[in-house]
Amino acid sequence: GQSLEQPSEVTAVEGAIVQINCTYQTSGFYGLSWYQQHDGGAPTFLSYNALDGLEETGRFSSFLSRSDSYGYLLLQELQMKDSASYFCAVSPLKETNAGKSTFGDGTTLTVKP
Amino acid sequence: DAGVTQSPTHLIKTRGQQVTLRCSPKSGHDTVSWYQQALGQGPQFIFQYYEEEERQRGNFPDRFSGHQFPNYSSELNVNALLLGDSALYLCASSLGDRGWETQYFGPGTRLLVL
Numbered sequence: 001g002q003s004l005e006q007p008s009e010v011t012a013v014e015g016a017i018v019q020i021n022c023t024y025q026t027s028g029f030y031g032l033s034w035y036q037q038h039d040g041g042a043p044t045f046l047s048y049n050a051l052d053g054l055e056e057t058g059r060f061s062s063f064l065s066r067s068d069s070y071g072y073l074l075l076q077e078l079q080m081k082d083s084a085s086y087f088c089a090v091s092p093l094k095e096t097n098a099g100k101s102t103f104g105d106g107t108t109l110t111v112k113p
Numbered sequence: 114d115a116g117v118t119q120s121p122t123h124l125i126k127t128r129g130q131q132v133t134l135r136c137s138p139k140s141g142h143d144t145v146s147w148y149q150q151a152l153g154q155g156p157q158f159i160f161q162y163y164e165e166e167e168r169q170r171g172n173f174p175d176r177f178s179g180h181q182f183p184n185y186s187s188e189l190n191v192n193a194l195l196l197g198d199s200a201l202y203l204c205a206s207s208l209g210d211r212g213w214e215t216q217y218f219g220p221g222t223r224l225l226v227l
Binding site for chain 2: 087100105
């Protein structure tokens with residue numbers, strides 16, 4: 001099976017940079033995804049890493065280290081609208097469990113003025 | 114381009130009843146996954162449908178069943194409802210056997226079981 005750990009809460013100020021970590025334990029691993037969810041809303045895809053390294057998409061970047069079973073989401077130039085829950089999700093080996101994603105319990109980010 | 118749509122948005126049922134939730138995938142997508150999200154937790158994978166067949170299933174009892182139609186829309190059925198089934202039910206669509214890494218979620222159906 002799979003399990004993921006991420007901090008439950010993070011607080012930062014507007015304009016700052018924040019990093020949300022995710023460590024995972026899995027019997028088979030294909031990739032790590034990140035989703036944003038505002039209160040009462042649908043999760044929105046942010047980023048995906050299948051290979052080690054950094055993926056950059058605008059203000060958001062995601063990093064993966066397969067050898068360390070670790071990844072993080074980096075949010076730069078924080079804005080008030082970034083206040084939301086952020087989930088990491090593991091995708092298992094495609095050949096055996098395609099689509100069977102496992103999500104962490106989420107990190108609530110609060111951006112203060 | 115319509116995104117993922119779900120109906121109804123909210124639903125109240127009593128224990129023992131049955132419920133059917135509906136999902137239409139994003140235009141061009143052919144794969145639908147269903148998730149249950151309890152308050153304060155991440156989405157939990159229920160099952161995924163592709164080519165009208167259940168392709169993968171999470172750790173949910175047989176009371177949870179589904180269906181995918183030729184137009185790729187999908188239904189989630191839950192029988193013999195329990196109080197613990199109260200949650201936000203999310204549908205996510207993707208494309209083919211690679212697209213599941215990037216899933217597009219619908220707004221969800223909030224189910225309350227009394």
